[in-house]
Amino acid sequence: MPYPQLAVTVDVAIFRLIGRALHVALIHRDTPPFSGALSLPGGFVRGQEDTTLEDAARRVLTDKTGVSTPYLEQVASFGDATRDPRGWSVSIAYMALVRPETEVAEITPRGGDLIWHSVDEEALPAPLAFDHDRILGAAIRRLRDKVEYSSLPAHLLPEHFTLPELQAIYENLIGRSLDKSAFRKRMAEADFVEPVEGVKRAASHRPPQVYRLKDEARPVLFNRSL
Amino acid sequence: MPYPQLAVTVDVAIFRLIGRALHVALIHRDTPPFSGALSLPGGFVRGQEDTTLEDAARRVLTDKTGVSTPYLEQVASFGDATRDPRGWSVSIAYMALVRPETEVAEITPRGGDLIWHSVDEEALPAPLAFDHDRILGAAIRRLRDKVEYSSLPAHLLPEHFTLPELQAIYENLIGRSLDKSAFRKRMAEADFVEPVEGVKRAASHRPPQVYRLKDEARPVLFNRSL
Incomplete structure (x- = not known):
């Protein structure tokens, strides 16, 4: 049976404290679309390679940032005809929490500088690539919502x-x-x-x-x- | 640029009170895979037809059950290599709340009987098709979690x-x-x-x-x- 297929990505908001300030990892994109812009680390889900969506998120995390973390949580999914100029696409958004002492590659293994940006609303370098402002906003809300009633x-x-x-x-x-x-x-x-x-x-x-x-x-x- | 694509579906847990008991809509599947089993109403996201994931969920809801509802919320996404025997697939799960007086087709417009099943754990007719037991479980938890602190x-x-x-x-x-x-x-x-x-x-x-x-x-x- 032929059935419709779409591009599916995982995008990860990686949070970390630097001093007392919450920071998120952003990557300078060096390929189109949005070449030159900052984005959350992300990548396509590969049916041949990934067993589950969470596997895909962990692979992207390690490939793009050298980070592995025990804590990964799905935030929400974003999908429409216009968020990626290449066509209809779905992003499954995750958030990861890493410890302050975690070593993170400054030049990511797959190329592109990785920077840590303060999550203070005023400091965020909008617009990010794709709809990553919206995705990052959802991840920050999820984290802040859970602070009062979780570990x-x-x-x-x-x-x-x-x-x-x-x-x-x-x-x-x-x-x-x-x-x-x-x-x-x-x-x-x-x-x-x-x-x-x-x-x-x-x-x-x-x-x-x-x-x-x-x-x-x-x-x-x-x-x-x- | 060629990039990997996957089957993406939306599946909707439609909740409604019958008397004082919370019920969910299930459909008798009349096509493979899982022909003869019960499932949540769902369908493929169609890039040519749907503008957003939520549009797709509303289309599936109306096509399969004749229901339209103002209240629709994304619950979570489920994706892996084995949940659908046809291959890697992603389900974006939604929950919908409908009023007791809403008219719902008993024979769905697209075929297959629609039944309302009590959500009492003991009464649920497991196993549902695909991983719909897991999806329905997540939707019930989301609803129950929100009862105490939302409208x-x-x-x-x-x-x-x-x-x-x-x-x-x-x-x-x-x-x-x-x-x-x-x-x-x-x-x-x-x-x-x-x-x-x-x-x-x-x-x-x-x-x-x-x-x-x-x-x-x-x-x-x-x-x-x-």
Whole structure:
């Protein structure tokens, strides 16, 4: 049976903290369409090569940025006749969260400079290629929407962290201070971090306990927001 | 430039209340693959015909069920090498909410019986065709997740409703009683219903005011859950 086919891409918004500021990875396109513009890292889904959409997103991530990350989430799909001048196309958008210490190629393995751009609305270099402004906007909203009621912010921390560092990242992304004892109670209920046995920060008289995520690939949703 | 193409479908979970029970529309497939099995209404995205993915979902909805609805929401996308025996395919899943009084063809315009199945987990006739069990599961979760903090339940009511009817649909979907004055306060804050001028239910000594949705196509999200 002959049936219609379309171009399908995966495009990935890769988020990372630089200092206290949330940044996203953008690539200078060196081939048409939109040659010279910035875009999210992305590529076609290849039926011969990829087993699932998520496989395709992981392949694109590694091929284009050298990054692999345990945390990848599908955001939404965007498809219409005009977003790509080559014709009807569908983009399956993902977001990835990487730790601050992750090594990322500055020149991507497949060519094209990779830059980290602050996600502050004023700083974003619009317009991006294709409809990537819209896709990036959806990914930023998804991340911000989840900050208050999930373990997502912890995926932006280094592998080992203290509870004050965990609280600071939530406060940073939410934009307000949180009560220390209420925060610790909620973290204990949500049960997504575990102490790293025998590891403490030696800087003070009573060195703080160091923690890590119980499961790096699976975020935990809270019963109610912070 | 030659680039890879894939089959892309839209599949729609259409929800409707029958009595107090949430139901979903399923179609008896009369063509392969999965001939004889039940599936969600769906079809290929046609680049020549559809302008956007949402257009395609609306076309499929009308062609296959005779239903048109103001409320349609993208749920997620599912794509891999094995979900369709014909080869690699991507399904963009939507959910639609229709009012109880909506007329729905019993024999679909394109052939195949349409049946309404209760969404109670025990009653679902698994396995559905393709990966539609998984898609339907995702749509049910999305709907249930949003019940507590959005106007979504109101989209399952008749065009005109009273506040006690509105409260009853929330209680029904959430599965617990709600305090009347707290509920009314939250509805007033969320500001998504408006009185229908001059229309009251005449059944009682003090006939209750009748309301309708301010905007049928756009649900409102609450600041906090009910």
